[in-house]
Amino acid sequence: QVQLQESGPGLVKPSETLSLTCTVSGLSVSSGDYYWNWIRQSPGKGLEWIAYIYYTGNTNYNPSLKSRVTISVDTSKNQFSLKLSSVTAADTAVYYCGRDGGAIVRGLIMDWGQGTLVTVSS
């Protein structure tokens, strides 16, 4: 059974960088053909796909966030990470990491982390 767990600060100051890590268990991030994803949910913008990464390091970013987002993978720790720079209150959200279904069902999240609330406030 694949499990994902987000970790990182719950409070970030405006203009600083939000950093989150997703630890995967039950499956290697470098096995199979899966994309590893970050999605966020806020009352104002609903569910928003941030980015995904393949274990080789290939990435794709939502154009609306591309200038501020970096996603990376650490196969030795079986983790992938998100950095979002120059945050504002609009970046306050629950952040989820997730695994997609593979090549045939690309872009469907089969396994989700529990989510972590990140608040941007001074």
Added chain:
Amino acid sequence: EIVLTQSPATLSLSSGERATLSCRASQSVSSFLAWYQQKPGQAPRLLIYNASNRATGIPARFSGSGSGTDFTLTISSLEPEDFAVYFCQQRSNWPWTFGQGTKVEIK
């Protein structure tokens, strides 16, 4: 990006009733439309993919239909555990996007 518009925003029904939820895309997504269920404090759960295929373990009372720009999720007979928020999601064009959700509440 493709905008998904869900209606109604809220559906008030009783257990045993039929629920019909709609999702309309701003441009064709072919059949690359999925439905998720989300309960308070939980992550979404995949119900339907490719417009009409039930995900593993999803009861037969959940069904999906549609193609192109108009899609429907039907719950044939609501069970108490079905009262939740439902989101549609397209994976036709990047960035993949979600609708704003339909809340199915107890009448």
